Amino acid sequence: MKYPNGKKPSSSIQQQINNKTSFSNRGMTLEEDINETNNYYLLQNKAVIHKKPTPVQIVKVDYPKRSAAVIKEGYFKQASTTDYNGIYRHRYIDFEAKETKNKTSFPLANIHEHQINHMKSVVDHGGICFLIIRFSSHSETFFLPAMKLFTFWESQNNGGRKSIPYSFMKREGIKIPFKLHERVDYLSVIDQIYF
């Protein structure tokens, strides 16, 4: 096995490799909805929140004459932070978004230790930090404040369950309304909780 950084790809990247079709189906819908929502927020001058580009380790680039540089060899890198951040009502916003087909729980294997560490730092510094989880089988999208995720994470590290039950999300998460333009209107949830 050849990995440019000498490390095995993380489980989520491995998942992409093993099962690209299901991954892209699984990932695109929520991501597209959030991107569209963020574009709408931006157009309405409501918030400035963007998805970060996928981190790529570029190994080889061709520079053909009179045309664009072409990346000829590159590898996916593990993201060291969450996927989305920005600013809303003077507050720093930071979140990760995940979709699961699982009907009864959200597997914590979808989240990485360094992402949890990043989220903890963000909370420490006064940011608004959360997880957006879509249960695609239920067509429901939830907002879970990072603090509630940390509780599950620590419990997992102490031998507890490795997933967040759907029933917990129903009870402790906040269902994100679906609207025409704001397809995942998470700012309406932030308005309720933080302001």
Place this chain on the structure above:
Amino acid sequence: MKYPNGKKPSSSIQQQINNKTSFSNRGMTLEEDINETNNYYLLQNKAVIHKKPTPVQIVKVDYPKRSAAVIKEGYFKQASTTDYNGIYRHRYIDFEAKETKNKTSFPLANIHEHQINHMKSVVDHGGICFLIIRFSSHSETFFLPAMKLFTFWESQNNGGRKSIPYSFMKREGIKIPFKLHERVDYLSVIDQIYF
């Protein structure tokens, strides 16, 4: 010419293509210094600020058995925002960093219209937004609040000069101190100006 998005690469990407050696020499030093500074801030639990990954449009990926997915064709995309953002003392931080070999002025061609628009939105929403400019020939690095950049930008659009004079930076910018770990200690400048 084949550009995947149907557009000509921007001047800065074209510059990379035309003159990759000088670009990487020119760009790496300040970027490395800022990355090191950000790592140190993170380790000290002082701030959470990261560089965004370079945006890449991925066209073709190989999935070899038993090894990492390989990007076989990709193109550099124009960034739609600035390169760095994060949180410090409960405030949203957003900036762009540029290095110039020019001795007498910083050419505004290094900045793009959509980056200016992004910076204006950030300021509107209450973020701390600025430019870090290094004059490598003088070994000096300056902090320029976004508002002062906007003034030059508007003046340029009205037929004014297309660069920010070094003398202006000396007078109106704030020189960023160089330290052992915080090689570009821009948070010390933020402490002075915003708190």
